[in-house]
Amino acid sequence: MKTRLITAASGVALLALVSACASPSGDGNGSSGGSGGGGGGGNAAQEAAEELGIDLSKCPTDITQPLTGTLKIGTPLALTGPAAPAVAPLGVAQQAAVDYFNETADLPVELELIVKDDQFAPDKTLAVAQELVQSDEVGVLNGVVGTANVAAAREVAQQYCVPLIAATSGGRSANDPTNYPFTVPWSLPSYVDVSAWVAHLEEDFPDGAKVAVYTANTESGEDYLEAIEELTEGTNLEVVSETTIEAADSAPPAAQVTTMKASGANVLFAAPSPTGQCSSLMTEVANQGWDLDAFMLTTQCTVLQLMEPAGAAADGVFASTYINDPALDSAQDDEGVQEYVAAVEQYQPGKPIVGSTMSGFSEIEVLVRAIEQADGSPLGASPLGILYAATHMTFQSKAMLPGVTYSLNYPQDQVAMESAQLSQFSDGQWEKVQVFDFNGETTGKASIGD
């Protein structure tokens, strides 16, 4: 009884202490540290902030002051766990790109990359992003992968007014500049991917086609399904079957393929989970002798490591790409790709160069181009200047395929990647078919905005 009384009394005393004390951060006015809103660009900064929908007074530091010395770049990335084999190479490429651009680009700051493991778990992404911002004091977040992970990291970006540049997600929900102006996604949106499929099929099948849809039960799969339903409406493409697969299901999708085949569909739209389900779908379609007129596959499956296990079953499959794959024969003569590959070999010797290597390299390149553009602008290379430049910039990376550009002009154009190279797989290689450009057409469809 005595112990319980003492415990209760301690609790009450504790509450009283908490109520009576000032905030541990010593900033009872609701913001800490920085001046918020003053600084570097003056009116230009205020106008830029207003255009982006940023209230500078809510920022804990002055984001209008040009950066000097070292700019720390933070990246939460899966270095361990099931997603690590696919995602960790991005970090290797990012580090090589940082070293490469430190030497070759004329930047006002020295870049330093800090990559920390988030195990691809969104709650850990949040914790890692907090640690990167608060403890490592990174000035920019870069290259978070996955829609849910981007959604986690952007909360930190928003709270601490740290730009999150080149967030890698094609999900519509990840692209919400109205509510999260500090987050700038890139990557090919599922909406643009499906737009290319539909545009191609409308040309190839003027008399119409019956479409079967196969998507993973993931945020990406749901995004694809939504885009397919929206974009096929009013066209001569009729969706006759919709099947799904659990993200962790590694068994061949025999039941789904049987169902889709029985529906009479002659075209397949497929967005399986890229971890092992790409090749198993293609193999199952071939095994069941489903003679498709067109097989459209998500861009997430296009790296050669994911296509090769399907062997001959992959021949004839269509997919859109935007970044060059250094393993392709066509990339061997591409000077830009070879320059970046050489950089990875120089700065990260012995590390494998895979399909996602160019993506990681390009994530840093987006940031570098934004810093360069900001440095020459009235805003200077401040966090606000870099963010503004990243949202008002058109450029083509040497790693991107010809005809594909990064182009943003907030608020009118909120989708960075609106063009895609449709290709067809043949004899272990992607053969280019056609570039589809939807520039300026997908804001509000591939993003949450007007």
Added chain:
Amino acid sequence: MTSAKQRLVIVEGSALHLGLRIAGALAIIATAFALPYVLEPFRLSQIAGACVYAMAVVGLNLLAGFGGQISLGHAAFFGLGAYTTGVLTTGYGVDPALSFLVGIVVCFAVGVIVAFPALRLRGIYVALVTLAVGLIFPTLVIRFADLTGGSTGLFGVTYQPPDLAYFSGFNGRVYWNYWLAVAGLALACLVVRNLMNGRFGRSVIALRDNETAAVIMGVNRTGTRVVVFGTSASIAGLAGSLFAVSSGLLTPLSFSLLLTLYFLAGMIIGGASSFWGPVLGGFLIYFVPVWSAELSSINGSQNLAGVVFGVIIILITFFLRSGLAGLVRTLLGLVVRVEPRMPVAVPSAARASLSEPRLTERHHLSAPADDRPELDRSGVGSTDAARNH
């Protein structure tokens, strides 16, 4: 080796014993109060996360440690609490505090429902029943996407801090979440301690150690198991609710079977059937991945967390059967010994008149008088049993 004579001997219930316990409690409270002033906000968020995990392990320990029923579905209860708070606050504008209560009630109810088929089962069979719950939960979350956000997840789950100067700063939410987690853990520990320090606790342990004998002695198996299951689930549910408001986002993958295995590992590493072990274990399962992640880099070792976990579990299995709590107890035992309070002597005549009829009443049908077990009327034996756990 330190002999018994060199150790400090403290009599249980003495002023010194009480003083030391109060000092310990004050030290913990002082530490909890000091941490926000000495740690960076993200470290405080990590402490809050560890408290939430520790809560779930404390709940699991009630069922699996004290109750002896292995649950492979605790991540589902954790997730159910989290999604109850998430859906109610983001979808229906319910006050988070009220959503915590709803989460507790819902998890208790689901725990009771799961408990019934598990009532007549033991060991691996209970584990299989709960495994089904653990496997179904993430799929249900995905299926009811309109409510839960499906695979995409549920975002923007927050609990705004009260209008106090302490929580008014830029990091006010961090401090608020920290205190919520600390209070939740303290509440969970108190609930389990109060449940186990009494007749109900002895029933739970009796059912675990010898179910047949316990039932013969009059322990209400159904009632005890249902309450244990429900309470354990509701503690996990409250932990989940606190996880929801501190992380701000929920995805089905966060509540996979792997999380249950982490909780089980935390219970074993910390020390099953102990009061402080699950708290230590909960902190360990949270911070081992954090520390190993800091060792991992794009150029460094991969999956150190798994290796570290594996090594720790193997070492504890072989060398430290009672976990970290047992280790702490052993180390403390080298310098201090707590002696049980001696029972107050009862006059022999009074003892005989009080106890003899009860003995006869309970045992006259079961055994001849000479074979009757000698009952411990002092209560010391049962107190020791509880203390040893």
